[in-house]
Amino acid sequence: MDALKAVPSSRLAVVWSVVTGELARPMDCDTVEGPCRVVDVGGGTGGFAVPLAQAGYEVTVVDPSPNALAGLTRRAADAGVAERVTAVQGDTDALTGLVEPGSVRLVLCHSVLEMVDSPQLSMDAIASVLAPGGAASILGANRVGAVLSRALIGNLSAAMALLNDPDGRVGERDTLCRRFDPEELVTLVASGGLTVEQRHGVQVLADMTPGGRDTEPGAAQALREFEAATAALAPYRDIATHIHVLARKPVG
Numbered sequence: 001m002d003a004l005k006a007v008p009s010s011r012l013a014v015v016w017s018v019v020t021g022e023l024a025r026p027m028d029c030d031t032v033e034g035p036c037r038v039v040d041v042g043g044g045t046g047g048f049a050v051p052l053a054q055a056g057y058e059v060t061v062v063d064p065s066p067n068a069l070a071g072l073t074r075r076a077a078d079a080g081v082a083e084r085v086t087a088v089q090g091d092t093d094a095l096t097g098l099v100e101p102g103s104v105r106l107v108l109c110h111s112v113l114e115m116v117d118s119p120q121l122s123m124d125a126i127a128s129v130l131a132p133g134g135a136a137s138i139l140g141a142n143r144v145g146a147v148l149s150r151a152l153i154g155n156l157s158a159a160m161a162l163l164n165d166p167d168g169r170v171g172e173r174d175t176l177c178r179r180f181d182p183e184e185l186v187t188l189v190a191s192g193g194l195t196v197e198q199r200h201g202v203q204v205l206a207d208m209t210p211g212g213r214d215t216e217p218g219a220a221q222a223l224r225e226f227e228a229a230t231a232a233l234a235p236y237r238d239i240a241t242h243i244h245v246l247a248r249k250p251v252g
């Protein structure tokens, strides 16, 4: 594949690093018949799909939103990679009817499990479409990070609501259906028969410090370095805004 030319938001640097590291593993492609296939379920307007297509991968985005898919198509055309990006309208839990089971080398499912009807059915579908040896990149909202970020700005009523709600929501007006505790997300990902190989915190402190807002010279760079140093390190990774898990479907 070509050198990687574009990177999504720097806040997702650790996820990009894990995903591109996974796609660079030559042995995994050998287990999949045909070209390396990447499916980005709930991929929206292509924040990951388009940079991956620019890097040379064929990417199918499955998303129920016609508006998001229209944005994706425009973005892919603007980037000159329309021929490597396929837009399919549909839901995560219907994935097996949209993508051939056992055929996919990498499934991305980023910031989607917190809004689907059934995270379990979605994970089962993701596991079904993966080829043996293929991997899933799952990014989920972390309840712990959400509680701490609200508490640190003094919004203790929202922090307490999140802490006590069974689904980790802040009332009925919350746009998310749920947030996950870190171990809960890891258990969910493994429940479909996948083996969890890596877990990271994404934005360990980025939402809790002024560093990301460039309040002093070098602060943003210092924050990036801090994030890189703590992303894989417990307990820091477990207070991040999001939890990222890479899990693999066993061969045989």
Ligand SMILES: C[S@@+](CC[C@H](N)C(=O)[O-])C[C@H]1O[C@@H](n2cnc3c(N)ncnc32)[C@H](O)[C@@H]1O
Pocket: 041, 042, 043, 044, 045, 047, 048, 062, 063, 064, 065, 068, 090, 091, 092, 093, 109, 110, 111, 112, 115, 116, 117
């Ligand atoms: C927060 S956006 C995330 C977009 C992209 N994955 C990213 O990380 O930038 C959530 C996306 O999930 C899609 N979505 C909502 N419900 C879904 C479902 N049941 N199955 C698949 N995608 C869904 C939305 O249309 C939206 O594009």
